Amino acid sequence: MGNHIVNNGVMHTKKIDLYVYFSCKALDMQQDHQKEIFEIIKRKNNGKDSLANIVGDILSLSHDAVYRRYRGETLLTIYELEKLCKHFEISLDSLFEINKTKTIFEFQPINEYDFSMNLYLQKMRDSLLYIKEQKNPLMIVLVNNIPILQLLNYPHLVRFKLFFWAKTHLQVKEYRNEKFKYDKFVPETFKTGQEALKIYNSIPSKEILDPDFLRGFAREIYFYFQSGQFEDPSYALYLLDLLDRFIDHLHAQVTVGKKFVSNTEPPASGNDFEVFYSETLNGTTNVLFSSDDFQGLYIGHNIMNSLYTNDKLYIEDSLKVLNKQMAISSIISVVNEKQRNIYFSTIKRMVDSFREKIKSEMFTH
Numbered sequence: 001m002g003n004h005i006v007n008n009g010v011m012h013t014k015k016i017d018l019y020v021y022f023s024c025k026a027l028d029m030q031q032d033h034q035k036e037i038f039e040i041i042k043r044k045n046n047g048k049d050s051l052a053n054i055v056g057d058i059l060s061l062s063h064d065a066v067y068r069r070y071r072g073e074t075l076l077t078i079y080e081l082e083k084l085c086k087h088f089e090i091s092l093d094s095l096f097e098i099n100k101t102k103t104i105f106e107f108q109p110i111n112e113y114d115f116s117m118n119l120y121l122q123k124m125r126d127s128l129l130y131i132k133e134q135k136n137p138l139m140i141v142l143v144n145n146i147p148i149l150q151l152l153n154y155p156h157l158v159r160f161k162l163f164f165w166a167k168t169h170l171q172v173k174e175y176r177n178e179k180f181k182y183d184k185f186v187p188e189t190f191k192t193g194q195e196a197l198k199i200y201n202s203i204p205s206k207e208i209l210d211p212d213f214l215r216g217f218a219r220e221i222y223f224y225f226q227s228g229q230f231e232d233p234s235y236a237l238y239l240l241d242l243l244d245r246f247i248d249h250l251h252a253q254v255t256v257g258k259k260f261v262s263n264t265e266p267p268a269s270g271n272d273f274e275v276f277y278s279e280t281l282n283g284t285t286n287v288l289f290s291s292d293d294f295q296g297l298y299i300g301h302n303i304m305n306s307l308y309t310n311d312k313l314y315i316e317d318s319l320k321v322l323n324k325q326m327a328i329s330s331i332i333s334v335v336n337e338k339q340r341n342i343y344f345s346t347i348k349r350m351v352d353s354f355r356e357k358i359k360s361e362m363f364t365h
Contacts, residue, residue: 037081037090038070039294040310043130044088058087103314105299105307117162118189120304124149125196127298132199134291139205140322142286144300145216147207147250152197153262154246155185157217160239164220165304167229180224181231182238194261201259203289204272208325210282213347218243218354225358233362240355244348251344257334276329277343288318295319 038051045054051070052063059066059080068074076084084090091104128149131137141149151157160180167175218240223229225236249262258266259273285300295315298306309315332340 034069034072034076037076037084040090041084041088043310055084058083103309103311105309107301107307108305117159118186118192120162121158121189121192121196125192125199128196128199128203131289131291131296132203134289134294137203137289137291139203140286140288140290140319140326141205141207142282142284142322142325143207143209143213144282144285145212145214146285147209147213148285148304149197149200150250150253151246152193152200153249154242155190155193156182157239157242157246158193159183159185160221161217162304164224169303179229179231180235182235197261201261201271204270204274205259206274206276206326208276208278208282208322208329209343210278210280211346212281214243214247215350218351222354222357226361233358236358237355240351240358243351247344247347247351251340254333254340254344255337273333274331275333276326277332277339278325278329280325286318286322288315288322290319 038055041055042051045051052066055061055066055069056063061069065074069076069080089106131139141147146161148158148161151161163175163180166172167178167180221236221239221243225233230236245262253259253266253273254275256266257273257275259271260266287298287306289296294310295312296308296310297315297318298308301307330336330339332343
């Protein structure tokens with residue numbers, strides 16, 4: 001009788017077929033969300049412990065029971081779901097797309113910020129390592145003024161930027177009466193920064209620069225000089241000299257379309273670096289990364305902090321905007337030599353203008 005049955009002489013549609021169909025669809029949806037929940041837990045755990053241990057402890061389950069849920073053979077109960085979401089701060093609104101106009105971000109409150117350069121660089125390195133470990137990762141970076149990842153090529157510039165942030169913006173007590181001075185790097189901190197730089201270099205990236213590139217950073221150096229925040233005022237000139245060298249190194253990378261560590265040779269393959277020049281100003285620093293399996297977005301927040309989300313709809317919306325911005329920008333990596341040279345020459349002249357200001361003020365006082 002095909003899709004019909006006869007009951008008391010009346011022909012009916014096989015409702016059981018529809019029930020099975022929709023039940024299977026619902027099961028697929030549950031399994032998809034359950035898989036995503038476990039992926040979120042893995043990312044938040046960041047390799048600190050096995051999935052079986054952490055989930056087993058929270059739900060009081062055996063390793064085998066955890067892995068059955070991980071594989072989708074057993075569905076999470078509503079109580080298990082509640083425990084996991086509370087413990088790992090997972091938003092069900094975002095997961096189930098209940099409200100498409102709301103997005104959940106992760107951030108670290110300033111009053112909980114235990115500032116140290118090494119800790120800051122460790123978090124940066126770990127975030128980059130997570131991106132690198134994805135399958136076929138790609139970063140799209142919208143640079144607002146300071147390319148902190150590229151700046152790792154010149155650690156003393158990073159040290160100044162983080163000192164400025166800690167003293168002037170965070171107003172960390174330990175920095176209140178400190179003046180900025182030349183100091184040797186703690187070996188562990190230097191190593192952490194170099195690890196972060198090498199990981200960043202290994203991830204292909206598309207990056208968008210704007211006309212105000214590095215202007216704010218040069219202003220900060222000048223501001224510290226004017227306000228007497230350097231132990232040795234001439235150190236301001238040294239930082240501007242480093243900034244000049246940084247610009248030259250960035251120019252060299254953009255010319256060949258490859259990222260590489262300062263004072264080394266560009267690689268023959270890999271480390272792809274596609275750079276765009278936008279004539280409009282970049283409002284914030286955004287780092288959007290994508291891979292075969294996952295996407296995430298870091299947004300500049302409170303100057304040197306960042307907000308993070310993996311909300312699919314928000315990332316899709318952000319990606320559309322970034323793609324449009326790249327479409328109306330000029331690509332200056334490898335091609336467009338004239339425009340590339342004009343751009344970097346303009347930045348160097350800007351740095352020179354601050355250098356001349358400092359020199360004139362230094363020798364008139």
